[in-house]
Structures are given as C-alpha cells and as structure tokens.
Amino acid sequence: MRTFQDSAGRTWTVAVTVDAVKRVRDLLKEDLLDIERVFPRLLIDPILLCDVVYCVCKPQADAEKVSDVDFARAMAGDTIARAKAALIEDLVDFFPDPSQRETLRLAIEKYGELAERTKELIKARLNSPALTREIEAALSAVGDSFTSWQESSASTPGH
Numbered sequence: 001m002r003t004f005q006d007s008a009g010r011t012w013t014v015a016v017t018v019d020a021v022k023r024v025r026d027l028l029k030e031d032l033l034d035i036e037r038v039f040p041r042l043l044i045d046p047i048l049l050c051d052v053v054y055c056v057c058k059p060q061a062d063a064e065k066v067s068d069v070d071f072a073r074a075m076a077g078d079t080i081a082r083a084k085a086a087l088i089e090d091l092v093d094f095f096p097d098p099s100q101r102e103t104l105r106l107a108i109e110k111y112g113e114l115a116e117r118t119k120e121l122i123k124a125r126l127n128s129p130a131l132t133r134e135i136e137a138a139l140s141a142v143g144d145s146f147t148s149w150q151e152s153s154a155s156t157p158g159h
Contacts, residue, residue, distance in 0.1 A: 001013055004086045006074035006075060007079050010074065014090050020056045024056065027058075042087065043084070050083065053075075
C-alpha cells in the first residue's frame with residue numbers, strides 16, 4: 001500500500017487488491033492483470049493512469065465525497081508522477097510470484113532507461129545547429145514561394 005498527495009492537499013492511499021482490480025475491470029473495462037496490454041499504457045497515458053488510480057482509491061473518495069471530476073482536477077504534473085509511482089509499485093507488489101515481480105521491476109527499469117534515452121536524443125536534436133539551419137532553410141523556401149506567388153498574382157489581369 002502506497003500513498004501520494006494530490007494538488008488539493010489530500011492524501012490518497014493506493015492499495016492494489018483483488019477488490020481494486022475487480023473495481024477497475026467493472027468501471028473502466030481495463031484488466032490490470034493484463035500486463036502486456038495495460039502496463040505500457042499506464043506508463044504513457046496520464047488520463048488512463050488517473051482513471052485507474054481513482055478507481056483503486058474509490059472507496060476512500062466515496063467516504064470523503066470526492067467525485068471523479070474533483071479528483072481529476074487535482075491531478076497534474078508532479079502529482080500524476082507521484083500517483084503513477086504509487087500505483088505501479090503497488091501493482092507490482094500485488095503479484096504473488098516473486099519472479100513475476102522481479103520481471104515487472106526489470107521491465108519498468110528498462111522502460112525508464114529507454115524513455116530517458118529518448119528524451120536525451122530529442123533534446124540533442126532540438127539543440128542541434130543542423131536543426132536550426134533546416135528550419136531556416138524551410139522558412140526561407142516558404143518565404144520565397146510566398147513572394148513568388150504574390151508577384152505572379154499581381155501580374156495576373158484583374159488583380
């Protein structure tokens with residue numbers, strides 16, 4: 001069982017149990033145990049992630065009279081990152097087989113490494129002088145095309 005705090009200052013307890021897995025299936029039609037299909041989506045889709053976290057925390061939300069809309073309004077940025085960590089860690093711990101937990105942790109680690117490498121490559125490309133030259137060349141070509149179009153339009157009778 002893990003906790004995180006939303007941007008409204010509420011502390012949520014994330015406990016992935018059989019009851020919570022069934023609740024997610026019933027409310028969202030998503031199977032948290034279908035690791036190959038759902039797990040990657042939880043890592044990249046913040047909307048699905050927040051919906052799943054809400055379903056997992058629904059008994060607490062109901063007791064505190066927090067609607068799904070109110071919950072969603074308090075979820076953004078670092079709050080989503082904390083909710084993701086809580087859900088993913090608790091979901092991994094839910095599985096009874098230690099080797100399956102180890103495999104899931106390895107998969108999460110590898111995903112994190114790939115995501116970080118992807119961000120580094122994108123950042124390097126965005127900071128590349130070559131990209132700046134390509135953009136300037138493209139803008140120049142557009143400008144030349146626009147100027148040519150204006151000139152030909154002006155020389156057309158009736159304009």
